[in-house]
Amino acid sequence: MTDTIKHIAIIGAGIAGLSCATVLKQADLRVSIFDKSKGPAGRMSTRRGESWECDHGAQYFTARDADFRAEVLRWESAGVAGIWRPRIKVFDGKSLKDSESALERFVGIPRMTSPARFISDDLNLTCQTTIQEIQKSPDGWLLRSAERSWLVDHFDAVILALPAPQATTLLETQSTDFAAVAKCANMRGAWAMMLRYAAPLDLPFDAVFVNDEPLRWLARNSSKPGRGGDETWLLHANAEWSEAHLEDEADSVANVLLAAFARLGGPAPQAWSVHRWRYADTEPALEVGFLWNDITGIGLCGDWLNGGKVQGAWVSGRELGQRVVQTLAR
Ligand SMILES: Cc1cc2nc3c(=O)[nH]c(=O)nc-3n(C[C@H](O)[C@H](O)[C@H](O)COP(=O)(O)OP(=O)(O)OC[C@H]3O[C@@H](n4cnc5c(N)ncnc54)[C@H](O)[C@@H]3O)c2cc1C
Incomplete structure (x- = not known):
C-alpha cells in the first residue's frame, strides 16, 4: 500500500524549525x-559544566505577538519558562544609570534550552546529523548527512530552518533564487564569555546594557529564575568588536x-x-517572514527572515508551517 501521508524534512531544531514542525504535526503530516x-x-542555548551552567546565546525573549504570547503562556504553565526581573542598568562608558525599559522579559526555566526541549518531546527529532547536501529526485x-551519507527517506518537502x-x-x-536572498543577509558574529565565582558578587545590577566597546550586554545568569549551581555571569561583546x-x-x-x-566593578573570576x-x-x-516555493517544495524560515530574535524566529517557523499545510x- 502506498503511504499517502506527506513527509516533511526540517533541517534545524532551533525555535523556528520546532515551531514549524509543531504546525505540520498538528495537521497530521509526518515530520x-x-x-x-x-x-x-x-x-x-545553555553551556553546562560540572557544577555550573550559563545561557550563552539568547538572554531573554519578549512576547508581543499574540500567537507567540499564547505559546509562551503554554510554556509557563508547563514550568519551562517564566518572567525574569533583573535589576537592569545602562552604561555609556562613564556612568551607570537605571534602565527605563519596562519590557516583560521571559527566560527558559531552568535554562534557556528548556522551551525547545519541551516542544521537541512531541516531535521526531534526530540530533548529531549534519545535513551537507539536499537533492530533488523524481520521488x-x-x-x-555527514554522519550517515544519504538518508533512506524521500521527502515531499524540505524546510531549511537555519x-x-x-x-x-x-x-x-x-x-532557486532563495540562495541569492540568503546570501545577501548580513549575519554578524558575537563573542560570549561565561564567568564562574565561588560566591555571589556584590554588584548593584543583575544586567547591564553596555554602550561602550567591546561589550554590549552583561548579566548575572544566577539571577534568572530556577538557576542552580555556581554563581555565573555572562558577557557579550558587541557585533562590531566581535566581527573585528x-x-x-x-x-x-x-x-x-x-x-x-x-571597569564596571566585576572581579576576576x-x-x-x-x-x-x-x-x-x-x-x-x-x-519577509519566510520563503516557500510550492512547486519544488522547499522552504526557509528563521530569525533572519523575520526581524531577528526568538519571537521573530518562532513566528517565521509557524507561518511557514501554515503555508506548507x-x-x-490542495
Ligand atoms: C549571542 C546571542 C545573543 C542573543 N540574544 C538574544 C536575546 O536576548 N533575545 C532574543 O530574542 N534573541 C536573542 N538572540 C537571537 C536568538 O537566539 C535567535 O534569534 C533565535 O534563537 C534563532 O532561532 P532559529 O531557529 O532561527 O535559528 P537557530 O537557533 O540558529 O537554529 C538553527 C539550528 O540549525 C542547526 N544547524 C545548522 N546547520 C545545520 C546543518 N547543516 N544540519 C543540521 N542542523 C544544522 C543548528 O545546530 C541550530 O540548532 C541571540 C543570539 C545570540 C547568538
Whole structure:
C-alpha cells in the first residue's frame, strides 16, 4: 500500500524549525527534524559544566505577538519558562544609570534550552546529523548527512530552518533564487564569555546594557529564575568588536572582555570559558517572514527572515508551517 501521508524534512531544531514542525504535526503530516547539535534549541542555548551552567546565546525573549504570547503562556504553565526581573542598568562608558525599559522579559526555566526541549518531546527529532547536501529526485527530496551519507527517506518537502549562511551552503546546488536572498543577509558574529565565582558578587545590577566597546550586554545568569549551581555571569561583546576579532585566540578575547567587566566593578573570576557565535544576529534583519516555493517544495524560515530574535524566529517557523499545510492540502 502506498503511504499517502506527506513527509516533511526540517533541517534545524532551533525555535523556528520546532515551531514549524509543531504546525505540520498538528495537521497530521509526518515530520522528521534533523540537527547537527547534541540537542535542540539552537541559539537559545545553555553551556553546562560540572557544577555550573550559563545561557550563552539568547538572554531573554519578549512576547508581543499574540500567537507567540499564547505559546509562551503554554510554556509557563508547563514550568519551562517564566518572567525574569533583573535589576537592569545602562552604561555609556562613564556612568551607570537605571534602565527605563519596562519590557516583560521571559527566560527558559531552568535554562534557556528548556522551551525547545519541551516542544521537541512531541516531535521526531534526530540530533548529531549534519545535513551537507539536499537533492530533488523524481520521488522527492533526498538528504545527505555527514554522519550517515544519504538518508533512506524521500521527502515531499524540505524546510531549511537555519541561519542564512548555513542555508546558503545547502542551496548552492539548487536552481532557486532563495540562495541569492540568503546570501545577501548580513549575519554578524558575537563573542560570549561565561564567568564562574565561588560566591555571589556584590554588584548593584543583575544586567547591564553596555554602550561602550567591546561589550554590549552583561548579566548575572544566577539571577534568572530556577538557576542552580555556581554563581555565573555572562558577557557579550558587541557585533562590531566581535566581527573585528572573530578569529582571535580565546585568551586574548578573554583578557579584553574581563578588563571591560572590571571597569564596571566585576572581579576576576575563578574560572571562565568563551564561545564564538559566528551567526548571532542579522543587520538589517529581513522582514519577509519566510520563503516557500510550492512547486519544488522547499522552504526557509528563521530569525533572519523575520526581524531577528526568538519571537521573530518562532513566528517565521509557524507561518511557514501554515503555508506548507495549505499547499499540501490542495
Ligand atoms: C549571542 C546571542 C545573543 C542573543 N540574544 C538574544 C536575546 O536576548 N533575545 C532574543 O530574542 N534573541 C536573542 N538572540 C537571537 C536568538 O537566539 C535567535 O534569534 C533565535 O534563537 C534563532 O532561532 P532559529 O531557529 O532561527 O535559528 P537557530 O537557533 O540558529 O537554529 C538553527 C539550528 O540549525 C542547526 N544547524 C545548522 N546547520 C545545520 C546543518 N547543516 N544540519 C543540521 N542542523 C544544522 C543548528 O545546530 C541550530 O540548532 C541571540 C543570539 C545570540 C547568538
